[in-house]
Amino acid sequence: MVLIVDDRPENILPLKKILELHKFSVDIADSGEEALKKILKTNYSVIILDVQMPGMDGFEVANAISGFSKSKDTSIIFLSAVNTEKKFITKGYTSGGIDYLTKPVDPDILVLKVKTLQRLYEQQQELRATQDSLRNEIEVRKRAQEELAGRVEELRLVLASLPQMAFTVDTDGRIEYANEYWFDYSIDPMAFPAVHHDDEDVCREWPTYFGRGIEFTREVRLKKLATGEYRYHLLRIIPIKQQDVTVRWVGTFTDIHPQKMTTELLEEQVSTRTKELLFKNTELETTNHELQQFTWVVSHDLKEPLRKIQLLNDLIKDRYLKENPEAISYLDRSIKSSARLSKLIDDLLAYSQLAKPAVFKPTNLNTLLTEILVDFEDTISKKGAVVSIDSLPIIDTVPGRIRQVFQNLISNALKFSKKDVAPVITISAELIGGKDVNSEPSADGQFCRIIVSDNGIGFDEKFLDRIFVIFQRLNNRTSYEGTGIGLAIAKKNIDKHNGVISAQSRLDEGTRFILVLPVQQVNEPVATY
The missing domain is CATH 3.30.450.20 (PAS domain)
Structure with a gap:
């Protein structure tokens, strides 16, 4: 901003207009005293100062301004129409003026001088700001170096300890x-x-x-x-x-030498132990194979006498004891015991076969269930049962083993039905996001949740952990036939399918068996003997 100081308005106004036409911001003062007040409040780049003024003249004002620290970068141009002699010009320069012009002033020359001094003022301000910034940066760097030196010394003390x-x-x-x-x-x-x-x-x-x-x-x-x-x-x-x-x-x-030596010793021991375990595993596989063969032989040798016992009991009952009800009763009990023993042998044989490896393949569960229901046609017809099967997906299974699961679940639903109440069995499925019975449904889920529900006698859920244990029964044998192996076989088959099986039930309110199976399985190498 430019300050024009003159006691005569007719001198101020032309200068003000000329400078404003050249886009300078202009302020005015009509006396030296007023100029000093304004200089204390405002920073000016150039002051155009008239020499002859009542009160304080221009030289006195310039001397006063030189004592203001905030105006040390301000340039002063003296204007005079009377004092044009050399001694006055010299006094103007010694009072702090940058230039001394006599009136009348050439406007173009004045504008050029003001532009030059304005640019000089701006450059001085920029230089001063740069100097301040450099001083600050030097101070910051000095503090940082001192702090760094302290940290280095602290680091060395830590490393030494x-x-x-x-x-x-x-x-x-x-x-x-x-x-x-x-x-x-x-x-x-x-x-x-x-x-x-x-x-x-x-x-x-x-x-x-x-x-x-x-x-x-x-x-x-x-x-x-x-x-x-x-x-x-x-x-x-x-x-x-x-x-x-x-x-x-x-x-x-x-x-880490002691740890390394210990690790190498452990690795050597692990290697030795691994070889021993591999050898033992081979022995176990051989023994298991021999045990399976033994199981087949024993089951065949046990079932053959049982069939003869059942056949002979039936012949004795039909030919010689028609007139003896008490003897018939005893024989019927003997025949039923033989049948249970035969079923027990079959179930044990089925349970033992679950250890054998098998290959997964895509299985249409609807087709498989349709085939299973054919086997139960007589029981379903006698009990008036209603079986409802929703559309089930194609998933990877071992068909023979998953067939055992559904056969046991449907058999139980028919077997443990309420008296005088037709069994209602519903089988449904949906894709879910995780391997959990309570996982949320997902259209692109990697697992399938299958629910087999019935309206039978149910059971108390506090016994949930027992129902999948071999030979565990929640009902007495006289009321409901069975060996206590069926759900254990189902559990083991689901485990072999990398799945989960659980149940939800209440007494007299039916049961829901929940299966969670992967949609796709990874076939592992099958052991051969």
């Missing part, structure tokens, strides 16, 4: 500091210890990590000077950064 080799590396890759443990492995504080010839690749790798400014961690064997023994150490060098710039590196060599 560590019970391991510790060192620092500068940004040029030179070792700055090493603690006392360093000299157990190196006589030179500026050189790394000697490494085992098999670990020399560490020396080649480190420059790459150094150049990229990232942590370097390796196991390395160092030669101890006192014994000549190579000991395992864990080398770790990390960058210390300030504002994402690496200022130095801190490294440690941690002696």
Whole structure:
């Protein structure tokens, strides 16, 4: 901003208009006293000051301005129509003026001078701001260097107290500091210890990590000077950064020789034990195969006498005891016991076969259930049962084993029905997101939840863990036939399918069996004998 100081308005107005036409901001004062007041409040780049004024003249005003620190960059141009002699011009310059013009003033010359002085004022302000910024930055850097020096000293004290080799590396890759443990492995504080010839690749790798400014961690064997023994150490060098710039590196060599020796001994023992286990596993597989063959033979040899017992009991009953009801009753009980024993042998044989490996393949569950229901046609017809099956997806299963699961669940639903109430069995399915009976439905889920529900006698859920255990029964044998193996077979089959089986039930309110199976299975290599 430019300040025009003159006691005569007719002198101020033309100058003000001329400067405003050249886009200068202009302020005016009609006396030296008023000018001083304004200068105390406002920064001016140029002051155009008339020499002849009542009260304070221009020279006095200029001398007063020179004492104001805030106006030290302000340029003063004196204007005079009377005092044109050399002594007055000289006094104007000695009073702090930059120029001395006599009236009448050439407007173009005045505008050029004001422009030049305005530009000089702006440059001085910029320079002053730059100087202040540099002073601040120097002060900040000085404090940062002092703080850094303190931290370096603190870091060295910490490294000196560590019970391991510790060192620092500068940004040029030179070792700055090493603690006392360093000299157990190196006589030179500026050189790394000697490494085992098999670990020399560490020396080649480190420059790459150094150049990229990232942590370097390796196991390395160092030669101890006192014994000549190579000991395992864990080398770790990390960058210390300030504002994402690496200022130095801190490294440690941690002696891991005892742990390494222990690990190698353990690995050797594990290897030996693994070989022993593989041998034992082979023996177990052979024994298991022989046991399966034995099971088949025993089951055949047990069932053959049972069939003869049942056949002979039936013949005795029909031919010789028609007139003896009491004997018939005893024989009927004997025949039923033989039948239960035969069923028990079949179930045990089925349970033992679950250990054999099998191959998964895509299975249409609707087709499989349709085939199963054919086997139950007589029972369904006698009990007037209603079986409803929703559309089920095609999933990977072992068909024979999943057939056993559904056969047991449908058989139980028919068997444990209420008296004088027709069984209602519903089978439904949906895709879900996880392997959990309560997982949320998902259109692209990787698991299938199948629910088999009935309206039978149900059971108390406090016995839920027992129903899948072999030979565990919740009902007496006289009321409901069975061997107590069916749900154990179902549980084991579902486990073999990498799935989950659970149940929800209340007494006299029916039961819901919930199966969760993967939609797709991974076939593992099948063992052969």
